[in-house]
Amino acid sequence: MLGTPGSETPPAPPEPRLSTGNPKVDRILNGGLMPHRPYLIVGPAGTGKTKLALQFLCDGALRGENCLLVTLEEPPNEIRQNHKGLAPGLDKVWVFDAIPDVMRYERAPFKDIAAVRHSVRFSDVPMEIRKTPELSSVEVTFTALEQTLKMEVARRSYSRLVVDSLTALQYFCMKGVDETLGAQTFLRFLSDLRLTTLLTVEAAVEDVETPERLLARGEIRLFRWELEGLSVRAIGVEKYRGSSHDNRLHPYKITSQGLEVNLDATINRDTRRVVEPEEITVRVAAPTPAPPPTDLLEGLDADLRDLAAVGLDPAPARVELAAAGVAKAAGDADELARRAAAARGIVARIAQNLPPAALLSGDLNVRRSAHHVHQLGTTPPEPPPPPSPTMATAPSASPAPNAALSAPGMETHVATGGAPAAIPPNEPPPLAPPVIVARDAPPGSGAPPVPTPTPAASSPPAAPPPSPRVDAPAPESPAGGAARPPIPSSPPVRGGQSGRGEGGRSQPPPPPPPPPPPPPPPGASTSAPPMDTVTGSGGPSTRGGRTPPPLPTRRITPEAPAPAQAPPPATPLLAPEAVAPAPPPPPAPPVERTIQPPAPRAPPRASSERTAPPATPVLPPPLSAPAPAPNPPTPAPSFASTGVPAADAASPAGPPAVEAPQPSGTADASAPAAKPKRKRAPSKKRTPSSAGPEAPAAASGPVGASELPVAAGGAVAGETAVATTPAATVETVPVPTPGPTEPTPAPAPLEPVAAPKPKRRAPRRRKASPVTSAEAGSPPDQPTAVTASASNATPEEPTQAPKSEAKEG
């Protein structure tokens, strides 16, 4: 739908991109899929692969194209039932049932699937499951399937194809064929068909390279992690040949209408925490103020562990780490920063000696560690925090004002995009795309996503920023003061931080950098603009429509809050005053700014509706489940009642009693156990203290407590449910701790990032037993983390809560 030239495509015939049917995903993909190629959607079961693929088909079907679904897992009747929300488009999609029949152990006439079955429209799919015929049964083999596809394509000219799933095909239909070879041939076969194809792949484990992953032209990754008993889902692009793309990880939820991606927030792949733009700001700025930046040490433990795992000696780094720990305990921020930086440097140096053999190790854990180490070795160690402000800013900062206002990462670009729109003449190369954008402007009701344009319009030469963001995570790394970016996905985040952080603070220095970029190298320029386009496309924003987008992405939930915020294009966080000062940004403001956000937040709810909007609107939804969730109609009611069970549980005999207090499911170990309580405590506390608006908060408080749920909760169609349930749980909790709360918001934001981490690690993907044991009861192992989290837990809560709620809305 969108016409955006891929960065690598020669100027000549940039074929219009195909929409995935999901505007937000299109934005992540910089406009959509390049036609005639096979792509993968990879993720574990239950992440919405099928749904995303169906959205793609439905989009085509609604445009009058012939779209085919080849299903190997879910019977068509169930698909039809499960995805009722997509009905209007889905009914026009063709489906080919490639599920083999029940096996006949007796001799039965062999039938070629191509002769027996053919595709039908979903609207013609019966509600009952197809029955294996009495006397024959079809065995689906890989070659037969290829044959069938060829016939199907010859019969009807399809434009889009989905194979759900490739894994099932490999698993069940490649008898006697080497699976990898089979996958390879199949992909090849598909590209010969010249269809734009999405193949879903079930990936039990992250980071395992499989042949299809190498061969596909692009890969959309869906993640599902468990975090404190809740599922967190995230979407990201693992690779996309010939196109720039958003290289961050975004949380999403599954609704009956499809995947609802929250482009405004990102997820840290290490901590699996949602990183909200706001938080980012604070985090970057934080090093300056007094509070010991705990996150400086973030991840170092894991780094060392991985080093050891691949046979390198982490001892030198450990020394620094220990020293840093001491400095931290002493509250000496400078020293801590120095030590942490030194430790990172050493780690990077050691990592460079990574024995290549480790990358190929038969042991998956080792291999994973090795990959991590490899990244450590290749990523330049981060400079100490102090320098960060200036540098990071460099790119985006130029148009100081807008930078400040605009959201992270993409936004900067956006700014660029906005610029051309306003001042088309200036930039010839980038221009083209923007125009296109304008033309396309789909009605993403989720208008808010287009936060970027911001006031940028005024500042034309924004162009420079693009280059950094596009695909050079490495250079950016320095920007993020504290963040540790071992994983590809994380760098982007950082980039975002830097952009935003500086916005506030480093306005003066940046100016210099901007100038050069305007006449950027072709490559850079091309890639950059696309981003803009993306934004444009995603949002309904035609040029005229620009104004609304400015809403700073931050806490805004795409849907609801948007209108309310319209006026404050500036940072929502700050009170109006804050905004005002922005233009003449003296160094001082930055600090204030960072600090302020939290402050206004807490009290605001009572007083200023404005700032509060995100919070308040959000709150109600959880309670009144049905209201907010138009999509998941059914779920809401059922869950609404969930509260009850908790009570039940409590009443029964002994065993339940024990469990009851820990309903959150956090119950990881004694240590964590303690934590949840704390968290909850503050939220609860709040309720009583504050006035009317708070009431809902009380209920939703718990939601906030489990920070992630927001995003995570969203994941499931029954998001609303999520909200409600926790509430129930909370009631059981005694909640003794009063929680410091509001006053000290500043440090709080830091915590979420840093503290949670250790916990996260343990769960699934690192199988290392040591971790688990550590969690179980021995605090010594993760002294820093635990203590940090414990002590800071309370303060962090307040901030957290509103945010999450916001998202819920």
Place this chain on the structure above:
Amino acid sequence: MVAEGRISTGIPGLDRMLGGGLMSGRPYLVTGGTGSGKSLLALSFLLEGLREGEEVLLVAVDEPPNEILENVRAFGWDLSSIRTLDANPGTRAIKRMSDVQEIRALSDLKTMRDISSETRRTGDSDDISIQSIHLKLRQQMGGIHFKRVVVDSLTSIRRFAMKASERGDIQPERTEIQSLLRFLSESEVTTLITGTPADPMVLSPEEILTRGEILVTRKWVGDRSIRQIKIVRMRGSAHDPERRPFAITPQGFVVG
């Protein structure tokens, strides 16, 4: 109480977590370590069926039915009208002498009340395989329309029916499981299959083919263990993303 098209698990809290119950006619997986309560969960699913006056079937592979009967007596559960297919392998199955007899060797369906208190005497070469169970089911289900089936457990079937994988060829096992599941869903039977949690590194066919998964875990905290339950995935339905505690009490399962 249970929504249209949904099948109650017999555990109200769990039904709520599932967004109203299991979806009728589909196979689901219950995973958990040993002693985590999978089998009991599955049994309460069958009991609920009995309460509704449905025909239910237990395919017992792990434990001999008579022991199951005894085990739940403490709860006061009456399983006597559950039909069961005793698929416990023979005593010498380990020898894998032949597979000629395997199908015949499987006992017929019986109701629990017909099961004597003694362990069934197994023939020397009784053996089971996914195929044999499948065939047996097909044969028996011709006459009775079961609404609920529990297979307890797939792990055991797999372990005992390893013949294929011994040969280093895993394809047959996959297709057999696929075929069994397909058969069950074509029969419009709502099925619970118990199994140990999948190795995160390995993808198992049941993971791909079942329409949902319930995970039950048990972990030690201090001096006592906590049971938790979670819906890992559930196709076509909203569900609770949270891990919740549950308890096994004389009243049965209680999910909080």
